[in-house]
Amino acid sequence: MDIRLTDKVAVITGASTGIGAATAITYAKAGAKVVLADINEQDGHETLKVIEKDNGTAIYCSTDVTSESAVTKLMQTTDDTYGQINILVTCAGVLQGPNVQIEDFEESIFDTVIDVNLKGTFFAIKHAVPIMSRSGGGVILCIASGAGVRGGSSSVAYASSKGGVNGLVMTVENQVRSHNIRMHTICPGGLATPLKLGQIAESARLSGSDPDAAVANALKSLGDPAGVARVLTFLASDEGSYMRGQIFTR
Secondary structure, three states: OOOOOOOOEEEEEOOOOHHHHHHHHHHHHOOOEEEEEEOOHHHHHHHHHHHHHOOOEEEEEEOOOOOHHHHHHHHHHHHHHHOOOOEEEEOOOOOOOOOOOHHHOOHHHHHHHHHHHHHHHHHHHHHHHHHHHHOOOEEEEEEOOOEOOOEOOOOHHHHHHHHHHHHHHHHHHHHHHHHOEEEEEEEOOOEOOHHHHHHHHHHHHHHOOOHHHHHHHHOOOOEOHHHHHHHHHHHHOHHHOOOOOOEEOO
């Protein structure tokens, strides 16, 4: 099936690396106009170059998703540039504090993870919905995790944030359905992303193991973010309109 996103405008947070970058590249290939939002400017511009080299249409917007004013500006820039928002994908995320016991977990680390993963998702949805509604509806895809949804995590904060994303989507989807907006929580499996590999390396360091060896071993079994990007492309398309609820990938 040739999935097309022709004439769709997609905003992707966390678009510089990992699932976000893979999704931005795949969406552009499918014909979407893509807005790459990330605080990581160097990798964001590299992802933009990949899209432009393949004749895709995209812009990069440096965005700190923990700042409501920055997210407001992101959505306004998208509206000013393309006149609509049809797709929102919230990929911005961090994982900090792996393998730290609850009694030792620092408040500052907990706050950072919640601010990026949960509050950043909240801000993105909040400020995309009015433009999306005016555009005739659309699709919102929020990256959560099996952690906090089906089970725990190596990080107290990470599981809390991703469980929060799942609850946020379940609540908001009932509010936006009348605006012709469809929402999904996406729970990917283990993927070879900078976030996951960083967590593996940090866990190895904390246990006294070789981080490089741990990462090399993990790469043998971790999935490719491009596989999740293909799922997200289907979900964002008209062909995916019959899908509902949580989506789990390998």
